[in-house]
Amino acid sequence: MAYTLDHIDTQILAMLQNNSNRTTKSIADELGMTTSPIFERIKKLEKEGYIKKYVAVLDNKKIGLKLTVFIGITLQGHTRSYLEKFVTEINNFPEIVECHRVSGNFDYLLKLVVEDIEAYEHFIISKLTLLPYLGNVQSLITLSTGKETNEIDLSRV
Amino acid sequence: MAYTLDHIDTQILAMLQNNSNRTTKSIADELGMTTSPIFERIKKLEKEGYIKKYVAVLDNKKIGLKLTVFIGITLQGHTRSYLEKFVTEINNFPEIVECHRVSGNFDYLLKLVVEDIEAYEHFIISKLTLLPYLGNVQSLITLSTGKETNEIDLSRV
DNA sequence: TCTATTTTAAGAATATAATTCTGTTTAATT
DNA sequence: AATTAAACAGAATTATATTCTTAAAATAGA
Numbered sequence: 001m002a003y004t005l006d007h008i009d010t011q012i013l014a015m016l017q018n019n020s021n022r023t024t025k026s027i028a029d030e031l032g033m034t035t036s037p038i039f040e041r042i043k044k045l046e047k048e049g050y051i052k053k054y055v056a057v058l059d060n061k062k063i064g065l066k067l068t069v070f071i072g073i074t075l076q077g078h079t080r081s082y083l084e085k086f087v088t089e090i091n092n093f094p095e096i097v098e099c100h101r102v103s104g105n106f107d108y109l110l111k112l113v114v115e116d117i118e119a120y121e122h123f124i125i126s127k128l129t130l131l132p133y134l135g136n137v138q139s140l141i142t143l144s145t146g147k148e149t150n151e152i153d154l155s156r157v
Numbered sequence: 158m159a160y161t162l163d164h165i166d167t168q169i170l171a172m173l174q175n176n177s178n179r180t181t182k183s184i185a186d187e188l189g190m191t192t193s194p195i196f197e198r199i200k201k202l203e204k205e206g207y208i209k210k211y212v213a214v215l216d217n218k219k220i221g222l223k224l225t226v227f228i229g230i231t232l233q234g235h236t237r238s239y240l241e242k243f244v245t246e247i248n249n250f251p252e253i254v255e256c257h258r259v260s261g262n263f264d265y266l267l268k269l270v271v272e273d274i275e276a277y278e279h280f281i282i283s284k285l286t287l288l289p290y291l292g293n294v295q296s297l298i299t300l301s302t303g304k305e306t307n308e309i310d311l312s313r314v
Numbered sequence: 315t316c317t318a319t320t321t322t323a324a325g326a327a328t329a330t331a332a333t334t335c336t337g338t339t340t341a342a343t344t
Numbered sequence: 345a346a347t348t349a350a351a352c353a354g355a356a357t358t359a360t361a362t363t364c365t366t367a368a369a370a371t372a373g374a
Contacts, residue, residue: 005220013220016213020177023331034353039333041351052216055307056173057209063162063170064314070227070259070266072297087303094310102227102297109227109297113309140229140259140266146244150212150307152270153251157221180360194323196362 003048005157008033012041013050014154020054057150065113068142069120071128072106074135082133089131095123106138117141160205162314165190169198170207171311177211214307222270225299226277228285229263231292239290246288252280263295274298 005013008031015027024035024042031038045051060066075086083101090099090110098111114120128137162170165188172184181192181199188195202208217223232243240258247256247267255268271277277298285294 013213013215017215019211020213021211024333025331035332036334036354037352043333048219049216050219052214054176054178054211054213056170056177056211057307058170058174058309059206059209060309062205062207063309063311065309068257070257091304094308094312096304097307097309098305099303100225100227100297100305101300101303103300104297105295106297109299115313138262140257140261140263142257142259142266144258145256146258147248147253147256149254150214151251152215152217152220152222152254154220155251156272181362182360191324192361193325193363197322200362 003044005050009041009045009050010154010157012038013045016042016051017151017154060113065115067114067116067120068145069112069114070140070142071110071112072136072138072140073108073110074105074137075107075133076135077133078107086131086133093123093127095119095127106136160201162207166198166202166207167311167314169195170202171308173199173208174308174311217270222272224271224273224277225302226269226271227297227299228267228269229293229295229297230265230267231262231294232264232290233292234290235264243288243290250280250284252276252284264292 011031012027015022015030024038028035028038042051060068075082086108087099087101090096090108095112095114096110097113098109100109101107102109112120112123114123124137128134168188169184172179172187181195185192185195199208217225232239243265244256244258247253247265252269252271253267254270255266257266258264259266269277269280271280281294285291
């Protein structure tokens with residue numbers, strides 16, 4: 001039932017996750033094929049959900065969002081309904097770009113992108129700490145970023 | 158000297174970071190303009206570096222990379238040359254998708270995407286722990302992800 | 315305030331790429 | 345080996361990106 005990726009699919013995915021504006025022609029040439037099968041494969045990869053979406057990656061700092069912060073959070077209550085509510089609330093904050101439920105020293109790890117320290121403090125005070133059952137909150141302020149990509153390693157799949 | 162974004166630019170960026178396959182026509186229509194100025198603005202945004210690249214976002218789990226782990230690391234030595242070397246090494250690991258130097262309880266926070274726990278253990282043993290001057294290493298294993306996006310909040314810039 | 319200059323947009327024209335279609339080959343199935 | 349289904353090539357078409365020309369608007373200087 002489930003569609004299985006072959007080596008050609010994997011190569012197409014690898015190319016598109018690096019640059020999605022490549023033409024089917026250039027991909028076809030690199031793989032020694034013609035555009036039709038490449039086109040059909042891409043459509044299939046989209047339809048089957050291997051490709052979720054196509055996005056422009058922006059330069060946060062240049063745009064004025066200079067601060068990235070990771071926030072580790074523990075909750076005091078762990079009822080299912082509360083956890084769901086917590087995630088829903090977090091999802092609605094545009095400053096939060098990631099929210100992971102984790103095992104380890106925290107319950108949740110958030111990633112947040114804002115203008116600066118003041119905007120961060122404002123977020124903490126006027127948004128985050130208003131959520132109930134909040135336990136420990138620990139911030140990791142990003143000083144510099146050595147690597148930040150979406151490209152996952154397809155060499156082994 | 159520096160180019161300043163106006164409201165139209167911001168709207169274009171917001172649309173493209175949500176879906177970069179939109180046609181200039183559809184953007185133009187939504188903004189009540191024609192394709193030429195939209196096209197020129199996009200080219201300018203690319204040239205000036207506000208748009209870094211266009212990428213396909215893949216479904217990690219579907220592709221077989223089911224595990225995301227955040228790794229907090231402290232180093233024992235902090236010489237400049239060593240830090241640089243550390244970052245360089247980390248950059249070469251395809252499993253690592255993010256590497257941030259942070260303030261707080263760790264020196265570095267890494268984000269890693271791999272097949273499963275075994276692949277993760279293999280990475281730790283055969284790659285990470287081979288790096289010198291490694292201090293404390295703490296892992297946060299992702300159990301579930303409530304939000305994971307590249308879309309930064311442009312409503313305020 | 316007026317004029318010159320620059321920027322921005324519109325609209326048409328062109329080039330390029332995506333998409334569709336048809337026929338052929340290859341692989342898989344029975 | 346015959347039949348069916350997939351995958352591909354190549355041409356044809358459609359849609360979109362890109363360029364070009366002109367007009368309007370905004371800006372700066374006198």
